[in-house]
Amino acid sequence: MTNKEYADLLLPGVEHTWEEYEKMYPERDLPEGAMVTRYAPSPTGFVHIGALLVSFLNGRFSSQTNGVCYLRIEDTDQERSVENGILSIINSLNSFGVSFDEGPISETEEQGKYGPYIQTKRADIYRAYAKRLIEEDKAYASFLSKEELDEIREQQMKSKQRIGIYGRYAKDRNLSKEEVFDRINKGEKFIIRIKSPGSFFNKIKVNDLIKGTMEVPENDIDEVIIKSDGIPTYHFASVIDDHLMHTTHVIRGDEWLSSLPKHIQLYEMLGFKAPKFAHIAPLTKNDNGQIRKLSKRKDPEAAVDYFTEDGVPKEAIMLYLATVANSNFEGWLDQNPNGKIEDFKFDFKKCSSSSGTLFDLPKLYNISKNYISRLTKEEVYDRTLEYASKYDSEFKEILEKYPEYSKDIFNIEREQKKPRKDYEKFSDVKRQVWYMFDELFDKYKDEYGYDYQSITDKEEIKNIINTYVDKYYDENDDKDTWFNKIKELSEELGYASNMKDYKENPDNYKGSVADISTVIRVSVTTRSQTPDLYDILRLLGIDKIKERFNLL
Ligand code: GLU
Numbered sequence: 429m430t431n432k433e434y435a436d437l438l439l440p441g442v443e444h445t446w447e448e449y450e451k452m453y454p455e456r457d458l459p460e461g462a463m464v465t466r467y468a469p470s471p472t473g474f475v476h477i478g479a480l481l482v483s484f485l486n487g488r489f490s491s492q493t494n495g496v497c498y499l500r501i502e503d504t505d506q507e508r509s510v511e512n513g514i515l516s517i518i519n520s521l522n523s524f525g526v527s528f529d530e531g532p533i534s535e536t537e538e539q540g541k542y543g544p545y546i547q548t549k550r551a552d553i554y555r556a557y558a559k560r561l562i563e564e565d566k567a568y569a570s571f572l573s574k575e576e577l578d579e580i581r582e583q584q585m586k587s588k589q590r591i592g593i594y595g596r597y598a599k600d601r602n603l604s605k606e607e608v609f610d611r612i613n614k615g616e617k618f619i620i621r622i623k624s625p626g627s628f629f630n631k632i633k634v635n636d637l638i639k640g641t642m643e644v645p646e647n648d649i650d651e652v653i654i655k656s657d658g659i660p661t662y663h664f665a666s667v668i669d670d671h672l673m674h675t676t677h678v679i680r681g682d683e684w685l686s687s688l689p690k691h692i693q694l695y696e697m698l699g700f701k702a703p704k705f706a707h708i709a710p711l712t713k714n715d716n717g718q719i720r721k722l723s724k725r726k727d728p729e730a731a732v733d734y735f736t737e738d739g740v741p742k743e744a745i746m747l748y749l750a751t752v753a754n755s756n757f758e759g760w761l762d763q764n765p766n767g768k769i770e771d772f773k774f775d776f777k778k779c780s781s782s783s784g785t786l787f788d789l790p791k792l793y794n795i796s797k798n799y800i801s802r803l804t805k806e807e808v809y810d811r812t813l814e815y816a817s818k819y820d821s822e823f824k825e826i827l828e829k830y831p832e833y834s835k836d837i838f839n840i841e842r843e844q845k846k847p848r849k850d851y852e853k854f855s856d857v858k859r860q861v862w863y864m865f866d867e868l869f870d871k872y873k874d875e876y877g878y879d880y881q882s883i884t885d886k887e888e889i890k891n892i893i894n895t896y897v898d899k900y901y902d903e904n905d906d907k908d909t910w911f912n913k914i915k916e917l918s919e920e921l922g923y924a925s926n927m928k929d930y931k932e933n934p935d936n937y938k939g940s941v942a943d944i945s946t947v948i949r950v951s952v953t954t955r956s957q958t959p960d961l962y963d964i965l966r967l968l969g970i971d972k973i974k975e976r977f978n979l980l
Pocket of ligand 1: 468470502549662667679680681684
């Protein structure tokens, strides 16, 4: 039996040979230095915040070098695939501004000349290359049953050896072609493994653009490349795809760092030029003193949806991830507060080479707060309405009923040099403005209660507000006149009209102008802290002010 016949016996009938596939995936015509990157998720439908970071960086590095970033769906492990998983990944990433030049665009369609971009549609390609390895005596059929594998594993664990099929455990390596032929004819199931040429005692140097040069033992494990159902393993499929799709840079999470020796070996065995690698440190969390990776299972904030449901603007999440990606991004953003992420040049050298980056929620919320503070009143209105439409029908109705009034409210201390930073996320907005709407005021005022701070005497409160509406409040006053009148009111009622006087002689006064403002503020809003009181009174208008005073 020739090697070719032997390969046909193990993997009968392929549509094309590997040489044909080489021709079908020609070099890309790209400018010098252009990076071809890829994001290669399993279609689980779930987007982890760390995955968003990785996909984002793949996109940035390719686009800042006029290259290509493609999406490849790694669905060789069918158990991890979920229905509509592909589409929900695409949609979720798109909504964060991460899009791809090539790859699937729906469950059934794709764009780009280097597809198919879904691995289960590429089965023939992997088989063609596996056949090549078999022909070259670099891969073999392995009949080890599950029981045998379990036994080997147990034995290795007991004697504290490395787990895997290597050395004397790789006993099917030496089966003759005839033996293999007989066993296949008998219907025995088999898988294809490489004949690893490596030795564990050999150290090889691997280069990573982020982690630097590392010395690691060569791979000596006879890795599986084709499973018994004919489907390739992740390692085999991804090496072949990265080669055929002409990936220049593999940028991925550093949980794959330990697979690098295997991948490098596969590139060599297949005679491919290996791409460059950049392994990104994971986002971590301090869990009661223990630093661990942010986990999909344990941490709700690991899912990007967690933040969108909470109303954190997607742009803020991306700004935060950019600060995680490159240590100098934050300084750049301080210098360019309105700068776009696309204007920043990412650099592998500025990526953290550590074993993890703490996921800093306060920082994320701070970035978000600053981001929202720079939006116009229209933008705040639109985005809050968009959020409320999904998560808060009561507030949605109010916003739709009073669009201009709502915008005026959002505009208090906005669109100015140092805008007020009331909202960390769109879910905060209602909590900060409900008292401006009668419908919500009636509903929530008692729930929150009037926060008069140190002023407790009800009669005194009434006296202050009655004197205020009767003698001092005039809707037409400008801000200075309005404030002077509050000072006059203070004096009339025995309160210091400025803080300095009050601090010097507190015993001479019942309180200060600040107490007077607080009484007015709390009486109309229930809250002791609000944005500009002048604007609030102006927007509420005299009728509402009177109504609210009368409620007391
Ligand atoms: N399919 C792998 C994953 O789910 C991709 C690893 C890689 O980028 O090589 O993360």
